[in-house]
Amino acid sequence: MSEVNEKELAEFAAEADAWFAENVDPDPGFMLPLTFMEVGTDQQFDFLRQWQNKVWEAGYLGAAWPREYGGGGLPEAFQRAATKAMRKHNGPIMLNAIGLNWTGPLLLDIGSEAHKAKYLKGILSAEDIWCQGFSEPEHGSDLGNAQTRAVREGEEYVVNGSKIWTTQGNYAKYMILLARTDPDAPRKYDGLSFFLAPMQIPGVETHPIRKLTGEYGFTQTFFTDARIPADGLIGAEGEGWKVAMRTLEYERGARGGQPGGYVITERDAFDVLDLARRMMRGGEPLMEDPVMQDRLMDFIIEIQANRLCQERQKVAPLTSDRPMGLALSSKLMSTELVRRLNEFAVTLTGPRAGYYVGDENAVDEGIWARGYLNAFSATIGGGTSQIQHNIIGEHVLGLPKS
Amino acid sequence: MENLGRIGFSEEQADLLEVAESFCRERSPVERVRALIRDSLGHDPAVWQEMAELGWLGIAIPEAYGGVGLGLAEVVPVVEQMGRRLMAGPFVSTTLAGQALLAGGTEAQKAAWLPRLAEGMPATLALMEADGNWDLEAVTATAEGGATLSLSGQKLFVENAATAGLVIASVFHDGAPALVLIETEALPDGALRRETVIDETRRSFELTLDGISVPSSQLLDTGKARAALSHIHLAANLLATAEMTGCTQACIDYTIDYLNTRKQFGKLIGSYQALKHPSVDAYVTYEQARSHLYSAAHSFTEQGTGEVATRMAKTAADKALSFAADRAIQFHGGFGFTYDCDAHLYRRRAIWHASQHGDAAWHKRKLAQMLL
Ligand SMILES: Cc1cc2nc3c(=O)[nH]c(=O)nc-3n(C[C@H](O)[C@H](O)[C@H](O)COP(=O)(O)OP(=O)(O)OC[C@H]3O[C@@H](n4cnc5c(N)ncnc54)[C@H](O)[C@@H]3O)c2cc1C
Numbered sequence: 001m002s003e004v005n006e007k008e009l010a011e012f013a014a015e016a017d018a019w020f021a022e023n024v025d026p027d028p029g030f031m032l033p034l035t036f037m038e039v040g041t042d043q044q045f046d047f048l049r050q051w052q053n054k055v056w057e058a059g060y061l062g063a064a065w066p067r068e069y070g071g072g073g074l075p076e077a078f079q080r081a082a083t084k085a086m087r088k089h090n091g092p093i094m095l096n097a098i099g100l101n102w103t104g105p106l107l108l109d110i111g112s113e114a115h116k117a118k119y120l121k122g123i124l125s126a127e128d129i130w131c132q133g134f135s136e137p138e139h140g141s142d143l144g145n146a147q148t149r150a151v152r153e154g155e156e157y158v159v160n161g162s163k164i165w166t167t168q169g170n171y172a173k174y175m176i177l178l179a180r181t182d183p184d185a186p187r188k189y190d191g192l193s194f195f196l197a198p199m200q201i202p203g204v205e206t207h208p209i210r211k212l213t214g215e216y217g218f219t220q221t222f223f224t225d226a227r228i229p230a231d232g233l234i235g236a237e238g239e240g241w242k243v244a245m246r247t248l249e250y251e252r253g254a255r256g257g258q259p260g261g262y263v264i265t266e267r268d269a270f271d272v273l274d275l276a277r278r279m280m281r282g283g284e285p286l287m288e289d290p291v292m293q294d295r296l297m298d299f300i301i302e303i304q305a306n307r308l309c310q311e312r313q314k315v316a317p318l319t320s321d322r323p324m325g326l327a328l329s330s331k332l333m334s335t336e337l338v339r340r341l342n343e344f345a346v347t348l349t350g351p352r353a354g355y356y357v358g359d360e361n362a363v364d365e366g367i368w369a370r371g372y373l374n375a376f377s378a379t380i381g382g383g384t385s386q387i388q389h390n391i392i393g394e395h396v397l398g399l400p401k402s
Numbered sequence: 403m404e405n406l407g408r409i410g411f412s413e414e415q416a417d418l419l420e421v422a423e424s425f426c427r428e429r430s431p432v433e434r435v436r437a438l439i440r441d442s443l444g445h446d447p448a449v450w451q452e453m454a455e456l457g458w459l460g461i462a463i464p465e466a467y468g469g470v471g472l473g474l475a476e477v478v479p480v481v482e483q484m485g486r487r488l489m490a491g492p493f494v495s496t497t498l499a500g501q502a503l504l505a506g507g508t509e510a511q512k513a514a515w516l517p518r519l520a521e522g523m524p525a526t527l528a529l530m531e532a533d534g535n536w537d538l539e540a541v542t543a544t545a546e547g548g549a550t551l552s553l554s555g556q557k558l559f560v561e562n563a564a565t566a567g568l569v570i571a572s573v574f575h576d577g578a579p580a581l582v583l584i585e586t587e588a589l590p591d592g593a594l595r596r597e598t599v600i601d602e603t604r605r606s607f608e609l610t611l612d613g614i615s616v617p618s619s620q621l622l623d624t625g626k627a628r629a630a631l632s633h634i635h636l637a638a639n640l641l642a643t644a645e646m647t648g649c650t651q652a653c654i655d656y657t658i659d660y661l662n663t664r665k666q667f668g669k670l671i672g673s674y675q676a677l678k679h680p681s682v683d684a685y686v687t688y689e690q691a692r693s694h695l696y697s698a699a700h701s702f703t704e705q706g707t708g709e710v711a712t713r714m715a716k717t718a719a720d721k722a723l724s725f726a727a728d729r730a731i732q733f734h735g736g737f738g739f740t741y742d743c744d745a746h747l748y749r750r751r752a753i754w755h756a757s758q759h760g761d762a763a764w765h766k767r768k769l770a771q772m773l774l
Contacts, residue, residue: 273774293770294763300773301714301766304406304697305690311409312693317416318409321651329686389679397658397685399672 004075012074013081016060020089023054031357031365033217036097036263037167037377040215045171048095052126055261060086061094062124062259065108070121071259079260086261097263098167099123099130103176103196105250105257106243110234115196119174124259131172131199133163133221134244140165141387143178144189144241148223150179152237155230157181157195159203159223165381169206169219172199177228178244181237192240196232203227213357213373251382252331264378266338267371269300272345275364279348286348299341306333325396332388335378342372407711409693410700414472419479421456430487432744435603438490443565444605445491453493454522463500468517474501474637478644478699485648488747490603492524492562494641499525501637502570506581506622506630515568515583527634528557528571528584528609536760538572538579538631543611545573545582549618553582553611559758563594563607570622571611572631581622581630584614601754603747636709638759639716640698646719646755647695650688653726653748657681657733664735677733684726691715691722710772713765720762723752 028047033039039048055061056070060082065071072078094100104123107115122128139145148161159179166175177197185191199206203226206219235243249255276287276296286292312318313326346353349363357366379385393399429449438444453459461477463469470476477497484493500519503512519525529538543555557571569584595608622630658681661672671677698715702708727748731738738745756762 287774290767290770293774294766296774297717297766297769300406300769301694301717302690304714305693305718308407308409308693308697309689312696315409315411315696317419318411318692318696325685326689329689332682333686333690386675386679389675389682392682392685393672393678397654397678397681399658399661399678399681400670402673402675402678 004077009075009077009081012078013085016082016085017088019058019060020085020091023058024089024091026090032092034093034265034267034371034374035377036093036095037381038213038215038217038374039095039168039171040211040217045095048092049126049129051092052095052261055086055091055094056124056126061100061261065104065120065124065259069108069116070124076256083260083262090265093263093265094261095168095263096123096126096129098132098172098176099128099174100261101258101263102132102247102251103130103174104259105255106176106234106247108257109246109255110243114231115234119196122173128173129168129171131166131169131175131221132247133166133169133175133177133197135163135165137162137164137220141384143244144192146178146180146192147183148177148179149183150177150181150193150195150228152181152230153227156227157230157233159197159226159228161223163221163223165209165218166206166221167218167381169199169221170208170216175199175221176247178240181240185238189241190238192244193237194234194240194243195228196234197226197228198232201226201228212376213370248383252327267342267345267367269296269303269341272296272299272341272348275345275348275368279350279363281350292348295344299337299344302337303341306330306337309333322396325392328392328396329388331378331382332385332392335375336385339372339375339379342368342375346372405704405707406714407694407697407701407704407707409696411696412475414476415479415699418461418476419483422480422483425452425456426483426487426489430484430489432488432747435488435490435747439602444603445565450491450493450524451522453491454520457520458493459496459500459522460520462497463504463516463520467512468520469500470520474640474702475699477641478695481641481644482648482695485645486652488603488649488652488751490605492526492565494645495526495561495566496524497641498527498634498638499566499568499570502527502581502622502630502634505633506626508623510619511583511622518567523567524562524565525568525570526560526562526566527638528560528563528569529631529634530558530560532556532558536635536764538635539628541572541574541579543571543573545575545580545616545621547615547618550615551575551582551618551621553584553614553616555611557609557611559597559599560594560607560609562605563609564596564605569609571609573611575621576624578624578627579631580624580627582616583620583622584616588614588616590614599754601751603751604754635759636702636712639765640702640712642755642759643691643695643698643712643715643719646716646723646752647688647692649748649751649755650684650691650719650723650726653723653730653745654681654684654688656744656748657684657726657730660734671733680729681733684722684729687718687722687725691718694718706772710769713760713769716760717762717765717769720752720756723748724756727752 063072063074063079064076067073150157175197177195181193182191203224205222208216279286345368355362460469465471545551597606599606694715698711701711730745
């Protein structure tokens with residue numbers, strides 16, 4: 001990767017800023033998903049797919065990925081500048097989250113030349129949507145026990161079983177699939193293998209699942225003698241657990257290689273402060289109430305703490321006591337905070353917390369209640385908060401396994 | 403609400419952190435802490451001497467006055483490590499007295515006293531009064547007269563007053579709050595009463611000012627008094643936060659150690675999630691507090707931002723230490739209820755710090771006025 005030319009970087013950043021100012025549509029006329037897990041209608045899907053494609057074509061997604069795979073071949077700093085501009089202008093999320101943040105970095109790291117050539121560009125352009133097939137109806141937190149079977153037959157594997165909570169499963173062209181190739185392995189983890197699997201083939205069926213908000217966003221995926229090509233195997237047979245854990249590190253940002261942009265947006269303290277200024281109690285803005293001020297300060301202090309923890313991760317002497325501590329804690333810290341912040345915001349709306357999305361009297365079109373309900377996607381998905389507690393307790397504090 | 407503080411860490415901070423870590427660990431094992439609780443002086447003069455020789459007492463004193471010429475940001479890692487080892491002594495009160503002189507002293511006072519503080523003369527501040535107000539400008543003690551000032555009133559929580567050579571007291575003078583230097587040699591018998599305080603590692607005194615007179619040259623620059631008080635308030639909170647953060651780390655380590663050795667029902671108790679998960683919460687809250695601490699240290703001298711970052715940091719540290727120490731008692735079971743278990747040392751210290759220089763609710767109130 002070439003040296004950063006500060007002048008070129010500044011020009012690039014200014015262009016990106018102007019581009020997002022020009023191209024972000026503040027009102028597409030319907031509610032956009034806040035996260036990649038909330039894509040519930042074709043209208044939302046089509047819009048976001050086009051948006052990602054447009055951002056990529058303009059050079060503001062994958063700017064630091066290699067040119068031969070559709071990237072911009074620039075230093076990381078350029079993509080960071082583009083992402084910053086995207087955020088500043090409240091650009092919608094990047095749709096193809098699993099492809100961008102899980103599959104892509106994985107292939108760049110350990111994929112074959114053929115894999116990279118075949119998949120990477122389509123990930124960036126949103127031509128090829130990806131999903132993740134890890135969880136099963138009977139094995140969620142206990143992922144290592146996954147039982148979906150993959151049996152080798154010649155140049156193919158025959159897959160049988162079911163995956164569930166598959167985000168964007170109904171739109172996906174490919175899945176990263178964790179399946180059991182050796183049911184007799186002495187350790188449950190050693191029987192698993194990791195595949196890049198096509199979704200639009202005979203024997204693969206997706207059934208949409210309705211979420212607690214009443215919307216759609218994920219599916220149950222059924223495999224019935226589905227034949228997937230053997231060259232989709234990543235790592236050796238039996239190494240699937242290791243590969244899957246690696247993808248989780250990309251997803252949590254503990255390993256680099258992501259193409260930039262963001263796949264989740266959150267309402268922040270500013271939005272909640274603004275809400276507190278607008279909501280009235282006894283003729284006064286809620287914001288004037290000292291009890292509310294106290295609670296708001298708690299949130300602001302915690303939000304700031306999490307931001308500072310990200311910064312402190314880069315200061316080695318300030319992390320030496322438990323070097324992995326901050327990295328392994330960040331998912332728990334941030335997702336639980338968002339959930340509690342949204343929960344608090346709902347209470348600010350007073351009696352109108354009784355309304356929901358769709359009623360004209362709902363405060364801010366009901367986004368707070370919906371945001372609160374959706375916030376559980378992050379405290380459950382990607383390893384629940386309880387599992388995060390176990391991970392931190394065992395791997396950071398050194399406590400015995402439960 | 404753009405700038406609430408950010409992390410920065412200088413080479414000097416890193417060096418001091420490393421040196422202080424081993425120094426405090428070696429000089430202040432918990433048996434020593436407990437022995438000093440029983441000792442009337444309450445700290446080890448030989449260790450104090452060593453700290454003076456290391457230059458620690460002059461870290462935040464300019465070179466012109468015999469100090470090292472760094473700032474409070476560099477004092478923070480040292481105090482953090484002292485807090486971690488529950489180390490007793492007049493380090494913080496002396497550093498704060500130096501800050502009072504720097505912020506509010508006349509040139510002559512700075513030249514006379516700062517070099518002595520840097521060399522190791524203990525000093526302290528007398529700010530608190532019986533009304534329980536953390537607003538340092540709300541002073542009822544008085545200094546009246548012309549060339550000679552007669553002092554009157556009561557001051558509480560004057561730390562290390564019996565060891566200190568110098569006390570800097572806040573008084574009401576000429577219609578405004580002011581600061582005055584009192585040499586402890588001049589204190590009449592009975593002016594000091596040792597207080598029984600919840601944190602037994604501390605030596606704290608009530609100071610009766612009645613009957614004390616000092617020459618008016620002992621008044622700090624009256625034009626700077628308000629600014630000095632506000633600086634002292636923030637500096638005291640910054641250093642308290644450092645102590646609390648170190649203390650939280652130690653408290654968590656101590657509890658984790660027990661969870662990894664004590665067995666019940668044939669299993670290490672740390673395998674029970676009812677203990678594991680709250681321990682993780684304590685740990686995460688500690689990391690958040692430590693991030694705030696080093697943001698406050700780095701941002702301390704920035705107008706406005708320093709105050710915001712410091713008040714946030716104290717609030718975060720209070721939450722972290724109170725929770726960690728509360729759970730520490732519970733998670734040690736019957737042993738946790740004993741004097742022998744260290745958990746109460748942490749819990750008592752947490753209450754002490756929460757109550758000094760503004761509790762969390764008070765700081766949040768100030769922050770709300772600044773930010774909301
Ligand atoms: C919005 C959303 C999107 C998702 N997208 C995907 C996706 O695209 N692909 C995919 O593969 N998966 C996806 N998931 C699935 C997600 O990873 C699982 O839901 C999660 O890992 C939990 O598994 P489970 O649902 O089986 O719950 P369970 O594991 O049955 O957990 C039930 C409860 O028990 C607790 N629990 C379980 N084990 C323990 C333990 N050892 N200690 C303490 N508590 C425990 C859990 O925390 C939880 O509260 C998604 C989930 C959501 C909510």
